[in-house]
Amino acid sequence: xxxxxxxxxxxxxxxxxxxxxxxxxxxxxxxxxxxxxxxxxxxxxxxxxxxxxxxxxxxxxxxxxxxxxxxxxxxxxxxxxxxxxxxxxxxxxxxxxxxxxxxxxxxxxxxxxxxxxxxxxxxxxxxxxxxxxxxxxxxxxxxxxxxxxxxxxxxxxxxxxxxxxxxxxxxxxxxxxxxxxxxxxxxxxxxxxxxxxxxxxxxxxxxxxxxxxxxxxxxxxxxxxxxxxxxxxxxxxxxxxxxxxxxxxxxxxxxxxxxxxxxxxxxxxxxxxxxxxxxxxxxxxxxxxxxxxxxxxxxxxxxxxxxxxxxxxxxxxxxxxxxxxxxxxxxxxxxxxxxxxxxxxxxxxxxxxxxxxxxxxxxxxxxxxxxxxxxxxxxxxxxxxxxxxxxxxxxxxxxxxxxxxxxxxxxxxxxxxxxxxxxxxxxxxxxxxxxxxxxxxxxxxxxxxxxxxxxxxxxxxxxxxxxxxxxxxxxxxxxxxxxxxxxxxxxxxxxxxxxxxxxxxxxxxxxxxxxxxxxxxxxxxxxxxxxxxxxxxxxxxxxxxxxxxxxxx
Numbered sequence: 001x002x003x004x005x006x007x008x009x010x011x012x013x014x015x016x017x018x019x020x021x022x023x024x025x026x027x028x029x030x031x032x033x034x035x036x037x038x039x040x041x042x043x044x045x046x047x048x049x050x051x052x053x054x055x056x057x058x059x060x061x062x063x064x065x066x067x068x069x070x071x072x073x074x075x076x077x078x079x080x081x082x083x084x085x086x087x088x089x090x091x092x093x094x095x096x097x098x099x100x101x102x103x104x105x106x107x108x109x110x111x112x113x114x115x116x117x118x119x120x121x122x123x124x125x126x127x128x129x130x131x132x133x134x135x136x137x138x139x140x141x142x143x144x145x146x147x148x149x150x151x152x153x154x155x156x157x158x159x160x161x162x163x164x165x166x167x168x169x170x171x172x173x174x175x176x177x178x179x180x181x182x183x184x185x186x187x188x189x190x191x192x193x194x195x196x197x198x199x200x201x202x203x204x205x206x207x208x209x210x211x212x213x214x215x216x217x218x219x220x221x222x223x224x225x226x227x228x229x230x231x232x233x234x235x236x237x238x239x240x241x242x243x244x245x246x247x248x249x250x251x252x253x254x255x256x257x258x259x260x261x262x263x264x265x266x267x268x269x270x271x272x273x274x275x276x277x278x279x280x281x282x283x284x285x286x287x288x289x290x291x292x293x294x295x296x297x298x299x300x301x302x303x304x305x306x307x308x309x310x311x312x313x314x315x316x317x318x319x320x321x322x323x324x325x326x327x328x329x330x331x332x333x334x335x336x337x338x339x340x341x342x343x344x345x346x347x348x349x350x351x352x353x354x355x356x357x358x359x360x361x362x363x364x365x366x367x368x369x370x371x372x373x374x375x376x377x378x379x380x381x382x383x384x385x386x387x388x389x390x391x392x393x394x395x396x397x398x399x400x401x402x403x404x405x406x407x408x409x410x411x412x413x414x415x416x417x418x419x420x421x422x423x424x425x426x427x428x429x430x431x432x433x434x435x436x437x438x439x440x441x442x443x444x445x446x447x448x449x450x451x452x453x454x455x456x457x458x459x460x461x462x463x464x465x466x467x468x469x470x471x472x473x474x475x476x477x478x479x480x481x482x483x484x485x486x487x488x489x490x491x492x493x494x495x496x497x498x499x500x501x502x503x504x505x506x507x508x509x510x511x512x513x514x515x516x517x518x519x520x521x522x523x524x525x526x527x528x529x530x531x532x533x534x535x536x537x538x539x540x541x542x543x544x545x546x547x548x549x550x551x552x553x
Contacts, residue, residue: 001062001370002147002292004112011155012109015116019043020102027099042122042160044115045101049422054093054101055118056108060128060146060170061089061373065360068371070111072356078104082352085341087413087464088167089127089373090118094420116154121162121249123153123234128170129177130374131336133293134382136328140197142172142189144289145226148281152227159234163241164249166234167206179375179491181205181214182467184251185233190220197223203233203263204255205495209459211466212252213495215260217267223286225271228279232271236263296368296383302333305387318393320442321404326389333386337367339379339396340403340411344436347429348414349377358399366392376413378406408445409453409518410436413464417457417474418481424457426474426481426507431455434511439518448518451532454489467491469533470517471498472510481507487517487544488536499541502549513548520547 004012019039026036040046044055056071063071071091075083078100079093086092096104108114118125126146133141149168153159159166171178172189180186186202199221205214221229237251240258255263312319327336339359342348351359359379363371366388367381374380379401384392396402405411412435415421417428432455439445454468465471471486483505486498505513518532524543525535536544545552 001064002059002143002289009109009112012112012114012116015043015114016102016105016109019105023098023102038120041120042117043101043105044118045098046119047422048094048420049418049424050420051095052098052101053420054096054104054115055086056091056093056113056115057118057125058089058091058113058373059126059150060132060143061130061375062143063371063373064111065363065369065371067111067113068356068360068363070107070113072353072360074104074107075356076353082350083356084347084416085349085351085373085377085379087375087377087415087462088125089130089375090125091373092416094416119165120160121164121166122160123156123162123166123168126150126153126168126170127178127183127375129173130372130380131177131327131382132172132372134329134331134334134336135173136330137174138330139172139191140189141290141293142170143293144286145187145189146170147292148285148289149227149230152230152279159238162234162238163243164246164251166237166251168230174493176491176493176495179464179467179495181495182207182211182464182491183214184237185230186214187226192220199223199226199229201229203267204252204260206250206252207461207464207466208250209247209461210250210253211461211497212256213497214252215255217260217264224281225275226281228275228277229267229271231274231279232267235270236266240266298331298334298383299385302331302385302387305333305385308386308389311390315390318390321393321402322389323446324404324406324408325402329383331383335384335386335389337381337384337389337392338374338406339381339401340405341378341401342405342411342436343400343403344440345433346400347416347419348412348432351379355399355401358395359401362392362395376411378411404442405445407450407452408442409439409448409451410445411453412436413452413454413468415456415458415462417455421457421462423460424474425459425476426457426483428455428457428463428474431472431474431483431507431510435514438511438515447528448522449528449531451518452490453514464491465489466497467495468498469536470514472514475504477504483507483510483513485513485517485548487541488533490533501541501545502552516547517544520544 025031046053169183188200201218202214325338372380455472456463456465457474467489489498
């Protein structure tokens with residue numbers, strides 16, 4: 001993984017000292033709340049419903065075991081003993097005291113972490129495929145490209161006061177696991193017909209109150225031009241993006257109103273002006289960054305192991321877990337292992353301090369001291385030998401991290417909702433728990449198959465409800481919690497926005513509504529191989545709507 005150099009460390013340490021002074025001045029009354037607001041947001045600090053919330057950056061989701069232990073320490077010392085992993089591969093602390101936040105940032109700096117630009121109208125955390133570097137379907141490892149982009153974006157003076165927040169995501173696989181087309185810029189690393197590496201670039205995606213799927217702005221951008229082309233896009237957005245209306249300030253609105261062709265023309269003109277300047281990547285830069293992500297020394301004998309197959313035959317619970325929570329590794333004899341953060345009675349994405357420490361130990365023991373956070377709010381150990389899967393699973397069972405539900409109905413993406421967020425209109429966590437209880441039977445879930453259920457407590461869409469196969473959005477009706485439902489969304493290669501079913505459903509009946517939709521799918525599907533999404537796209541909304549609103553039929 002990327003390691004800080006002296007300049008990196010000095011920059012982060014200086015930011016800690018700067019924010020410590022700003023916080024002290026605010027608490028002493030010499031900085032107003034309005035003056036402090038922009039400063040704290042640039043350091044990941046929000047004011048939530050009950051307490052401040054600190055969002056810590058995890059670039060492209062990659063963590064060392066040492067960093068994970070520091071996150072556990074912070075949860076234990078400064079919070080209520082846990083953290084919350086988000087859909088942007090970050091971690092949030094919901095209960096820090098304002099006066100302790102500079103101390104938290106100082107502790108983070110000792111393990112090469114920070115909260116810089118995790119909020120505010122700037123370029124946010126760069127995200128990517130959580131299986132990067134180990135996935136079997138990967139063209140190249142996208143993480144060096146993410147890190148080069150992060151270097152360019154962090155502290156960028158021209159883009160520190162954008163019209164609105166800005167998000168980038170990278171993918172280098174045949175299956176988009178990074179939701180690139182719902183980002184302001186989505187980048188697919190590809191090869192052209194001549195075999196040259198480059199980028200397929202999408203622009204203008206985003207969720208929230210006006211969800212839009214990003215459009216392709218360039219079929220092929222040469223490898224060396226990554227930063228200059230991103231710079232050109234950001235400059236046009238910074239110049240033309242609206243600043244008079246927060247709800248129309250995202251680049252997605254600008255691209256939609258201008259039209260892709262007109263926007264692309266302006267980007268192209270700006271890019272031609274700057275593309276041969278200092279932002280052009282040199283071969284030495286790329287190779288130096290790639291060296292940070294070199295391959296581990298894999299065990300050549302791992303593929304010859306016979307114990308794994310024997311364990312599968314003897315232990316049905318272990319076999320059920322391997323079916324859902326493993327992915328093939330690019331090296332034979334190794335597996336990618338998902339740690340489910342969606343256990344019964346636990347808020348999706350939450351991990352307590354004891355679990356964090358134990359996960360760090362497991363990463364050291366089984367996965368070269370590294371782990372990843374996913375945008376589905378789970379964790380991954382990416383380099384586990386086949387013979388180590390059974391003892392690892394036993395440890396995960398003990399830690400309540402072995403729920404075999406990855407990709408199933410109870411693997412819910414869920415924002416904190418009304419429990420914490422000052423913007424939320426309705427509960428999310430409690431509803432997710434009700435749905436878990438309703439569909440807890442693993443046999444039933446396996447019969448249903450893959451369904452992405454995404455839930456947000458407000459229009460900001462932090463739970464990505466707009467691109468869920470089933471999306472649930474909390475709304476306020478005269479002080480009561482109601483929920484709108486959408487069907488048919490996707491954040492993958494076939495990215496699409498869900499269609500609204502009709503009138504919202506009251507809080508007491510939302511779990512019933514989800515069950516009705518699932519049962520309707522089971523009746524309508526052609527066979528067990530037809531997924532919920534494929535079935536919905538084949539039959540359309542009317543059949544589901546009739547079952548969900550029988551009184552209107």
